[in-house]
Amino acid sequence: MARKITYQQAINEALDQEMTRDPSVIVMGEDVAGGAGSPGEDDAWGGVLGVTKGLYAKHPGRVMDTPISESGYIGAAVGAACNGLRPVAELMFIDFMGVCFDQIFNQAAKFRYMFGGKAKTPVVIRAMYGAGFRAAAQHSQCLYNMFTHVPGLKVVVPSNPYDAKGLLIQSIRDNDPVIFLEHKALYTMEGDVPAESYIVPFGEAAVVQEGDDVTIVAIGRMVNYAKEAAANLRKKGIQCEIIDPRTTSPLDTDTILESVERTGRLVVVDESSPRCSMASDISGFIAQEAFGALKAPIQMVTAPHVPVPFAASLEDLYIPSPARIEEAVMKVKEYR
Amino acid sequence: MTSPLNREALLQAYRTMRIIRDFEERVHVDFATGEIPGFVHLYAGEEASATGICMHLNRKDYIASTHRGHGHCIAKGVDPVSMMAEIWGKATGTCKGKGGSMHIADLEVGMLGANGIVGGGGPLICGTALASKIRGENNVGVCFFGDGASNQGTIFEAMNLASVWKLPVIFVAENNGYAEATSSNFSVAVDNIADRASAFGMPGVIVDGFDFFAVYEAAGEAIKRAREGHGPTLLEVKLSRYYGHFEGDQQTYRAPGEVQKLRETKDCLMQFAKRVTSRGELSAADIEAIDAEVKAMIDASVVKAKADPLPAPSELMTDVYVSY
Ligand SMILES: Cc1ncc(C[n+]2csc(CCOP(=O)(O)OP(=O)(O)O)c2C)c(N)n1
Ligand SMILES: [Mg+2]
Numbered sequence: 001m002a003r004k005i006t007y008q009q010a011i012n013e014a015l016d017q018e019m020t021r022d023p024s025v026i027v028m029g030e031d032v033a034g035g036a037g038s039p040g041e042d043d044a045w046g047g048v049l050g051v052t053k054g055l056y057a058k059h060p061g062r063v064m065d066t067p068i069s070e071s072g073y074i075g076a077a078v079g080a081a082c083n084g085l086r087p088v089a090e091l092m093f094i095d096f097m098g099v100c101f102d103q104i105f106n107q108a109a110k111f112r113y114m115f116g117g118k119a120k121t122p123v124v125i126r127a128m129y130g131a132g133f134r135a136a137a138q139h140s141q142c143l144y145n146m147f148t149h150v151p152g153l154k155v156v157v158p159s160n161p162y163d164a165k166g167l168l169i170q171s172i173r174d175n176d177p178v179i180f181l182e183h184k185a186l187y188t189m190e191g192d193v194p195a196e197s198y199i200v201p202f203g204e205a206a207v208v209q210e211g212d213d214v215t216i217v218a219i220g221r222m223v224n225y226a227k228e229a230a231a232n233l234r235k236k237g238i239q240c241e242i243i244d245p246r247t248t249s250p251l252d253t254d255t256i257l258e259s260v261e262r263t264g265r266l267v268v269v270d271e272s273s274p275r276c277s278m279a280s281d282i283s284g285f286i287a288q289e290a291f292g293a294l295k296a297p298i299q300m301v302t303a304p305h306v307p308v309p310f311a312a313s314l315e316d317l318y319i320p321s322p323a324r325i326e327e328a329v330m331k332v333k334e335y336r
Numbered sequence: 337m338t339s340p341l342n343r344e345a346l347l348q349a350y351r352t353m354r355i356i357r358d359f360e361e362r363v364h365v366d367f368a369t370g371e372i373p374g375f376v377h378l379y380a381g382e383e384a385s386a387t388g389i390c391m392h393l394n395r396k397d398y399i400a401s402t403h404r405g406h407g408h409c410i411a412k413g414v415d416p417v418s419m420m421a422e423i424w425g426k427a428t429g430t431c432k433g434k435g436g437s438m439h440i441a442d443l444e445v446g447m448l449g450a451n452g453i454v455g456g457g458g459p460l461i462c463g464t465a466l467a468s469k470i471r472g473e474n475n476v477g478v479c480f481f482g483d484g485a486s487n488q489g490t491i492f493e494a495m496n497l498a499s500v501w502k503l504p505v506i507f508v509a510e511n512n513g514y515a516e517a518t519s520s521n522f523s524v525a526v527d528n529i530a531d532r533a534s535a536f537g538m539p540g541v542i543v544d545g546f547d548f549f550a551v552y553e554a555a556g557e558a559i560k561r562a563r564e565g566h567g568p569t570l571l572e573v574k575l576s577r578y579y580g581h582f583e584g585d586q587q588t589y590r591a592p593g594e595v596q597k598l599r600e601t602k603d604c605l606m607q608f609a610k611r612v613t614s615r616g617e618l619s620a621a622d623i624e625a626i627d628a629e630v631k632a633m634i635d636a637s638v639v640k641a642k643a644d645p646l647p648a649p650s651e652l653m654t655d656v657y658v659s660y
Contacts, residue, residue, distance in 0.1 A: 018572070030516065035589040037522025044517045044589035051625055067487035067523040068454050068515055097452065134373035134425065136436045139454030308654045310436030311425035313646035 002194045003330070008051050008187040008266070010161040011126075014168035015052065015088060017197045019059045022086060025172055027055060028064040028073055029126075045088065047091055049128070049187060054100030070096055075103035078215035081123035082111065086172055093139050094181060097146070097233035108177040109152030123178070124171045130183040130221055130271060131308045131319050136271035140308035140315075142272035145281070147179045148248040154178045154202060157247040159223035161191035163246055166200030173199065183221040207259070211239030214329050215259040218244060219278050220267040222301075222320060226269055229325035238333055248278055253285055260286050264295035265332040269325055274302040296335030299328035341552070346618055349391060349548060351626045353383040353605050356407040358634045360579075363406070363423060363594055366638065367583040373425050376437045379407030381578035381595075384604035385510055388551030389478060389571075392559045398446045398464035399478045400457025402510075404577070405450025410482050413445040420637040424633050426644040433647045434655065435630035454515075455488025457481060458507070462494050465503040465562075476504040476562040484515020486529045495536040495570065506555070506560035507538075509572045510545065516581045517589040530572035537551070538568045545575030546602040574602075 005013070019025045033056040034045025046053025056063040066073040077089035091097060097104065104125065111119035118165065131140040154176050158164040164182070171178040208223060209230060218226040223244045226308045230240040241259050245251055260266050266286055270279035279300040286298060301320045309315050341349065360380035366372050369413035378384070382404075390399065390411035401408040406423075410416055412432060421578040422429030423437045429438050449465065457479045465477035485491055486509050498505040513520050522613050526532060533540025539561075543554040551573060558569035576598050580587045612618040 031518055034517035035519075036517075037519030038517060038589035039513065039519075039591035039594070041588040044586075048516065065518050065522070067518075068484040069487045069489065071489050096453065099490070101453070133375075133377055134436065136434075136439055136452065139375070141491070178619075304653060307654060309434050309652060310374060310431075310439070311427075311433035311647045311651075313425075313649070314434065314652045317649055317652050 002192040004190045005161060005193050006187065007047070007161045007164050007189045007191070009160075010042065010165040010193050011051055011182060012054065013193070014165045014172075015055055016058060018169055018172045019055065019062060021197070024084060025086045025088065026062045026064065026080070027052060027088045027090070028066055028077060029094055030066055030068055031073070031236070032065050032090050033065050047090065049184070051182070051187070052090070068122070070100035073091040073102055074100040075107065077123050077125070078103055078108040078121060081177070081241055082119060083122045086122045088124040088126060088172060091125055091127040094129040094143050095138050095141050097127070097143060104177070105106045105150045109150045112152060112176065120175050121177050122175045124180050125178070126180045126182065128182045128184040130185055131303070131315060132185045134310060134312060134315060137307035142220075144179070144181055144248050145272055145277045148278065148281070149276070152177065153249060154247065155246050156180045156202070158182070158218050158246065159219040159244050161189060161193045163206070164200050165193050167246065169197060170199040170202060174202065178297065181220070188317040200246065201267055202247045203252050204246065205252035205255040206246055208244050209240070211241040212263060213239045214241070214265040214267060214332055215256070215263045216240050216242045216267045216269060216325065216329065217256055217282055218242060219248065222269040222271055224321065225322045226325055228322040229329065230320070232326055233329055238329060240329060249282050256282065256286065257289055260290050261293045263279065264293050266294070266298045267301060267328045267332060268298065269320055270299045271303060271320060273305045274300055274307055277302060296332040300331050301328045302324050339538055342655045343617065345391070346612055347622065347626065348554075349387055350605070350608055350612070350618070350623065351630065352387045352411055353548065354630045355416055355634070356383045356386065356410050357407060357605060358630050359410065359420070362634050362638060364579060364583065372423060374438070376583045377421065377424055377453060377581065378413055378577070378579045378583065379404050381598070382510060382512060382545060382575045384548040384551050384608070385508070385545045385573045385575055386480070389506070389508060389549050389555040391477065391552060392555055393446065393476070393478065395444070395446050396473065396475045396480055397477065398448050398461060398475070399480060400448045401450045401480050402457065402462040402482060402485065403450060403454070404482070405440060405453055406437070409440050409442070409447055410451065412447045414440065414447050417637040417640060419646050420641040423514070424641040424644070425646065426649070427647040428644040432651060434651070455481060455485045455490040458491040458494030459497070461505055462497050462501070462503055465498070465505045466501065469503060474504070474563045476506060476559055478506045478508055480508045480510060481527060482515060483509065483511040483513065483520035483524060486532070495538065497570065498568040499537040502565070502567040504565070505568040506558045506562055507568060507570045509570065511572055511574050512577045514577070514581065514589070528572055530570055533570040536570070538570055540570045540572065542572045543573065544596040545573035546604045548604055548608050555625070562595050580647065
């Protein structure tokens, strides 16, 4: 039975259901309970924005606050995954990957291959990403492209509550290391989510809406901006097809390719800065595989090549907007 | 023994602590109205630490700060008026509105930046100290970090490096008992952060962070030692933060009345004023004059910050590189 819950509640529910189903699932991170050793409430925070609130009481001993030692506990999650647990480790802000990246990209990501297919590392690293909170340069980055670049990691970027729940359950059951990224601006987004457990498979893009004029591929929060832009464009008689890859690794290139071969026009919307981004990755792929089908140069709508600024006036300019998506669509549409 | 403070120094100490306190309490009030953007972590309650330490420093000495950095900035000589504008995200801010509360920096006065990454400052301050040492200057570096940050690998690595290279660094662990909602009783495996000093071959000193004079004294020793080429010290300052981890924190992890009791019995400004007036070193009128002057200055800084312009759109693309 589906009811409306938020993205944040969907994530909490996925964790709760998987912890109930499988005793090998544990949750760890800084303040995921929030209150370790403190005189007041044990579960005072439930994560810095309350996403894991309530799990501590429901799953005694399996929701663990950690010291601020990301290399230590992210690495420990990886090791525990090698030894039969299914840890979900929370990195809080994805920007903190800088502190512990070795444990992720040299260790977790490479075990399977280096060890000749003998290792299995079913760890999930959850973190929030994205701009829009006036949180400045060290708390607002996207960085999914960095993880996508690394063979051995799977990277998940849900754009709505339904996908968040199904993809997180799949992430926990998946036998490879998964980076699960939650856009902080989406936590309060509501949507229909079944109460029962279900999975959304990796590597299967969602066709959010169909259209024959222009293909828009958008990542994470940008899917919603693409929808806004598409609604305006429809009034001008332009039908956009919106594709949400849902996972950037694996990437469902078939769905993107099929769409662009039909529309001949592609706009890629990516909140991160443009160099070596998902936007350039998808654009490069289409340029190589569907050159003959293209009726216009591909347009990338991205943030500029700068760190995320603090001031409201600058951050609002930094983030790709529905208006910029519309402009890019008009450009590819009017090209010839 | 550090030499006793003269009248001028006492006035300066009180004034600095008062600026920090009033600055933070004003930001607390304005944040609640929703006008201040982003994440803000207040230093109120901890003033004696930044002040007692930075009073020994000159502009060429560097400090590395934390997400809770306003107090360190003010004590190191960053202009509070430009800081207020920065926190409000205005073009006139210390960093042109590009960094905000968590990234205030002013290299001209030796302030290497507040830091959004917990534990980020330790290695950096080893670098400023190394530069000073290589040039044969006697400047020091001070790294402020919290009890939570004390568990970060970067801090351990920095302490070892500073000892190995005999760098003029003072590691200041500001132990306010909590890292977000997590108690240092849980997160720190030893009784005192200072106990870790021996593992890195440096002295470890514990000091009462509510007592300006105790901090001033202990910091004086450590900084002298560093300037004279005897290497790093770990100073653990035990104190408390008066507000939540960040503005908006409900603090249900704390014991009820915890802060109120400290404010009433141990507050650093209260203790300082009591001591200097009872000894006749400063008069009640001296204290009141500073209180009034600082209040007016903070009020004016907010009026100005509110009226100041937002950064112009063209600023988005500037300052990424020196040249490109
Ligand atoms: C690398 C990193 N991990 C986690 C955080 C999130 N965070 C910000 S402040 C903080 C607590 C810091 O506690 P402490 O060092 O004791 O400083 P205090 O806030 O008490 O001044 C945490 C976990 C961060 N900013 N950077
Ligand atoms: Mg602390």
